[in-house]
Amino acid sequence: MNKKDSPYFHAIQILEDNCTGCTACVRVCPTEAIRVRDRKADIDPYRCVDCGNCMDVCEFHAIIPSSDPLDIIHNFKYKVVIISSSFFGQFTEDISYAVAKQAVLELGFDEVAEEAMVTDFMISIIRDYIRENRDKRPILGSNCPAVVRLIQVKYPSLLPNLLHQEAPMSILTRYLREKIAKEHKLLDEEIGIFLIVPCVAHVTAVHQPEGAYKHLQDGAFSTGMIYGRVREILKDIQNHPMDIDTYPQGLTWALSGVQADLVDTDDIRALSVNGVENVMDILSRIEDHYLDQYDYVVLRTCTNGCVGGCLNVENPFVAMSRIKKMSKEGTNNEIHVEELQELYAQGEFTVTPLAPRPIMELDKDIKKAIQKMKKINEFLTMLPGLNCSACGSPSCYALAEDIVLGKASIDDCLVLRRGNPDEDE
Amino acid sequence: MPEYRFVAEGFEDAVRKFEEQKPEAEVKTQFVIPEKDFNTAGKGSSELKNLLKRLGVDSVVLRRIAVASYEAEINVAAHSKGGIMYSTVYDDLIHVRFEDEGPGIANIEQAMTPGYSTADDLVRELGFGAGLGLPNIKKNSDAMRLVSAAGSCTKLEFLIYFAKIS
Numbered sequence: 001m002n003k004k005d006s007p008y009f010h011a012i013q014i015l016e017d018n019c020t021g022c023t024a025c026v027r028v029c030p031t032e033a034i035r036v037r038d039r040k041a042d043i044d045p046y047r048c049v050d051c052g053n054c055m056d057v058c059e060f061h062a063i064i065p066s067s068d069p070l071d072i073i074h075n076f077k078y079k080v081v082i083i084s085s086s087f088f089g090q091f092t093e094d095i096s097y098a099v100a101k102q103a104v105l106e107l108g109f110d111e112v113a114e115e116a117m118v119t120d121f122m123i124s125i126i127r128d129y130i131r132e133n134r135d136k137r138p139i140l141g142s143n144c145p146a147v148v149r150l151i152q153v154k155y156p157s158l159l160p161n162l163l164h165q166e167a168p169m170s171i172l173t174r175y176l177r178e179k180i181a182k183e184h185k186l187l188d189e190e191i192g193i194f195l196i197v198p199c200v201a202h203v204t205a206v207h208q209p210e211g212a213y214k215h216l217q218d219g220a221f222s223t224g225m226i227y228g229r230v231r232e233i234l235k236d237i238q239n240h241p242m243d244i245d246t247y248p249q250g251l252t253w254a255l256s257g258v259q260a261d262l263v264d265t266d267d268i269r270a271l272s273v274n275g276v277e278n279v280m281d282i283l284s285r286i287e288d289h290y291l292d293q294y295d296y297v298v299l300r301t302c303t304n305g306c307v308g309g310c311l312n313v314e315n316p317f318v319a320m321s322r323i324k325k326m327s328k329e330g331t332n333n334e335i336h337v338e339e340l341q342e343l344y345a346q347g348e349f350t351v352t353p354l355a356p357r358p359i360m361e362l363d364k365d366i367k368k369a370i371q372k373m374k375k376i377n378e379f380l381t382m383l384p385g386l387n388c389s390a391c392g393s394p395s396c397y398a399l400a401e402d403i404v405l406g407k408a409s410i411d412d413c414l415v416l417r418r419g420n421p422d423e424d425e
Numbered sequence: 426m427p428e429y430r431f432v433a434e435g436f437e438d439a440v441r442k443f444e445e446q447k448p449e450a451e452v453k454t455q456f457v458i459p460e461k462d463f464n465t466a467g468k469g470s471s472e473l474k475n476l477l478k479r480l481g482v483d484s485v486v487l488r489r490i491a492v493a494s495y496e497a498e499i500n501v502a503a504h505s506k507g508g509i510m511y512s513t514v515y516d517d518l519i520h521v522r523f524e525d526e527g528p529g530i531a532n533i534e535q536a537m538t539p540g541y542s543t544a545d546d547l548v549r550e551l552g553f554g555a556g557l558g559l560p561n562i563k564k565n566s567d568a569m570r571l572v573s574a575a576g577s578c579t580k581l582e583f584l585i586y587f588a589k590i591s
Contacts, residue, residue: 154478156484157484157485157487157488284471284474287474287487287488287491288467288470288474288488288491288492288495289488289492290495356484358478358481360475360478360479360481361478361479361480361481362479362480362481363481364481366480366481366482366516366587367516369479369480369481370451370452370480370514370516371451373451373452373476373479373480373514374451374452377452
């Protein structure tokens with residue numbers, strides 16, 4: 001589907017040799033981006049929001065994530081890794097947070113930083129933003145790249161409600177770029193900043209950030225891949241631990257519910273939503289102005305938040321429980337927020353207004369769109385209404401739409417081709 | 426039967442023309458709203474919203490239609506013995522009509538007053554019944570008509586034009 005012309009990057013790949021054309025992915029895609037044609041799945045890059053549902057459901061290892069290989073770090077003089085807050089929830093409790101963090105550093109980085117370092121600062125930015133934008137209710141959290149893209153494609157009327165500030169890992173990237181360039185007298189292109197991310201949407205966001213004014217990261221590594229590498233060297237490190245800063249309270253950023261609780265205060269009422277179906281339901285209600293009593297909504301397409309990301313190794317509930325335990329037992333190391341505050345005051349963390357990526361319009365001209373809708377309704381009455389997906393479209397309605405848009409034919413309906421069983425009687 | 430009529434400023438001619446000409450509808454849908462079924466109430470307006478997105482209706486206008494139809498749908502579920510929502514799409518506007526099975530509105534003027542509500546405890550427990558439904562529909566539509574009397578069916582209809590109000 002016009003892949004070559006598509007302006008959009010996606011971190012999800014289809015291995016055609018493995019695809020059996022079973023249509024499991026077609027049925028779970030929240031934006032109806034997947035079709036099976038000639039027994040192979042195909043993802044429409046305009047519709048895909050990188051939620052990862054299709055990868056999770058594929059039994060044939062035919063839909064796989066793409067993330068960057070670790071050796072790209074050698075293209076840079078000074079290598080920095082920023083670890084997403086869900087990462088430390090992946091390890092069993094016999095492996096300490098500090099040891100796991102040291103192991104990441106020893107994979108070849110000059111410096112290791114964490115999303116968890118700046119989450120307190122982020123909460124103050126979010127509260128400022130809400131108070132300055134009281135005319136837009138509710139403000140929608142923009143940290144989950146899949147949610148941002150979902151709003152662009154399906155709920156464009158809500159784009160003005162998005163929090164137009166960079167997410168914590170990007171804030172940290174801007175800060176580190178400035179600091180390292182100064183301290184080590186390096187050029188921007190000599191500094192490589194990489195993220196360890198829990199999901200494909202974050203890989204996509206690194207390769208194609210939405211609304212970024214400036215150079216951010218140079219690559220994104222999968223939590224699962226780094227976890228494997230770290231496991232190999234853990235034993236060695238356990239015997240030679242070094243003194244390393246940790247931020248256990250900041251790790252709760254990976255839990256959508258806790259994040260909402262942290263933003264919630266006397267004059268700000270926050271709601272937390274996770275799971276892509278719930279997110280869509282809530283976005284639709286927000287469109288109807290039925291959740292205007294909230295000032296802020298944390299939205300995450302994965303179960304429980306980023307701990308549910310498809311690149312993680314641990315179950316989202318177990319990871320959540322571990323992070324909660326860590327945050328209760330330890331306290332954050334201090335970080336110097338003055339420099340962050342300075343950059344914030346300079347507007348360094350604002351993002352450009354996000355543009356819609358409308359996918360639903362049948363035609364630019366409403367008259368033609370209405371005519372197409374009439375034809376869709378005509379085809380719909382001819383189709384069996386089983387929504388079996390055997391044609392390769394997610395529902396009979398979707399097939400009718402595909403036919404009218406010239407992407408399928410009524411002969412794709414296997415049920416019609418076999419003849420109507422009622423007529424045989 | 427008592428009637429409440431409202432036409433937004435600037436839309437008088439357009440609405441009169443529409444009512445006189447009774448143009449042929451392009452796309453029609455209908456949706457059954459069962460009595461006190463708050464699990465599905467809202468589904469009709471949600472489907473209507475998806476239809477309008479497919480037609481490429483401007484997002485600001487879309488939200489006004491969504492609010493008006495959702496409020497009206499909840500009204501039918503909360504206050505009546507059930508009813509039907511009929512949506513008719515034209516080139517330049519949408520007409521949405523709700524017809525229920527009664528028991529009707531005793532005092533229409535009162536029902537149009539913001540804050541006035543006859544909602545029962547069940548409805549209030551579910552977070553509805555603030556008495557803002559009808560005024561909200563009026564606020565979001567370009568023309569509206571409500572016909573009802575105690576003991577009879579209620580008919581509510583509204584028009585919203587797709588072109589942005591300049």
